[in-house]
Amino acid sequence: MDCIFCQIVAGKIPADILYQDEEVIAFRDINPLAPVHLLVIPRKHIPSPVQLSEAESSLMGKMVNTANQLAKKEDIAESGYRLVINCGQQGGQGVPHLHMHLLGGRQLSATLG
């Protein structure tokens, strides 16, 4: 229960939650890198995509669908957006709980970081 995202899931740390269901939660990143910067995470503590079992992989579809719906709500579906999953140290993964970044509202660079 040291995981900050598990504590958000459990309601022990406040977050600006935009969507939740039995599988995923979406909330605003507290250190936004773009005008729209949301995180979509599974409720379940999966450390990274590497630990995602094949049986759990449908979660990824759910996470992408959730991000797409939120992009429409945030009015960036037309202008464009980026979905990013960082994995491990060189990937720049900040929190060891699988999460998908949804970034938009500005021109994102072609370098991909």
Add this chain to the structure above:
Amino acid sequence: MDCIFCQIVAGKIPADILYQDEEVIAFRDINPLAPVHLLVIPRKHIPSPVQLSEAESSLMGKMVNTANQLAKKEDIAESGYRLVINCGQQGGQGVPHLHMHLLGGRQLSATLG
């Protein structure tokens, strides 16, 4: 059939294909932004995640699983990697055929582009 990725799928344009099955193909990006830079795409021409139907969302799980397997093969699963899906103009989507970038082999920036 103007789509360059559809032409790779059809074998009409050569690519360094690392994996393929009935649903997805993975190949090296011809303009690599990192020591390892692969693309995982569905065979089917889906322009962007916005056009992904809920029924097709299992494809995303398949694409992530494929990327994870390739990260292991390319020996970047331990060091870390980044998965990126660009959508639309501000997202920096270069080719209008859904694709997932797999980047690794160097420290990726925390800015996410």
